[in-house]
Amino acid sequence: MRKLLLLFPALLICICCMSACKKGDPGPAGVNGTDGAQGPKGDPGSQGPGGPQGATGNTGATGPTGAQGPAGSNGADGANGANGADGTMSVKSYLLINKSVTLTGFTNFAIPAITQDIVDKGVVLAYFRTTGSTGAYYALPYSEAGRTITLSDFGVGYVNIKANFSQTGLDFKIVVIPGGSVTTLQTAHPGINFKNYNEVATVLHIN
Numbered sequence: 001m002r003k004l005l006l007l008f009p010a011l012l013i014c015i016c017c018m019s020a021c022k023k024g025d026p027g028p029a030g031v032n033g034t035d036g037a038q039g040p041k042g043d044p045g046s047q048g049p050g051g052p053q054g055a056t057g058n059t060g061a062t063g064p065t066g067a068q069g070p071a072g073s074n075g076a077d078g079a080n081g082a083n084g085a086d087g088t089m090s091v092k093s094y095l096l097i098n099k100s101v102t103l104t105g106f107t108n109f110a111i112p113a114i115t116q117d118i119v120d121k122g123v124v125l126a127y128f129r130t131t132g133s134t135g136a137y138y139a140l141p142y143s144e145a146g147r148t149i150t151l152s153d154f155g156v157g158y159v160n161i162k163a164n165f166s167q168t169g170l171d172f173k174i175v176v177i178p179g180g181s182v183t184t185l186q187t188a189h190p191g192i193n194f195k196n197y198n199e200v201a202t203v204l205h206i207n
Helices: 002-020 116-121 179-188 197-204
Strands: 092-101 107-110 123-130 142-144 147-155 158-163 167-177
Touching: 092 107, 092 158, 116 179, 123 147, 123 158, 158 167, 167 179, 167 197, 179 197
Parallel strands: none
Antiparallel strands: 092 167, 107 158, 123 167, 142 147, 147 158
């Protein structure tokens, strides 16, 4: 008991001392110091090895063909080419105006274009109409109501017209076609009607 009484005053002194030594309130924060200088940049490191190349991908499938576009409009027609040379330019024709035929014999007309070559290989056509008429020419031989008129024959430089009647006031058209021109004409115009003067005149360019 005596020891406890002696310890109590000593304990009380320690408590008092601890109270007196209690820490005071903290002071205000100090000003931040300046940043230090940046240190030197270090040497770059060596480059690392490249990674392995990836495998090539598969080729993609070809897509379907697209639908055909609409047809374009037709272009303008080109200019007409120049006319070729006429293969029948050697054809000659003669107009004999206001001539007569007689019942007896024949009537002879001079036609200079009839050469020996025409006689051998060419063609001579004869047509007639009434003088002053604007109608069509009729091909020889011609027959109507028992009256006949024909191209009797021809030779170098002439034709002979024969009739079974006598009449004046007749116009004759004599067309002389060389052999080569006949071939050209038949090739270019197959089936041409030589009895139709208008058709022959159109093809041969006879005025």
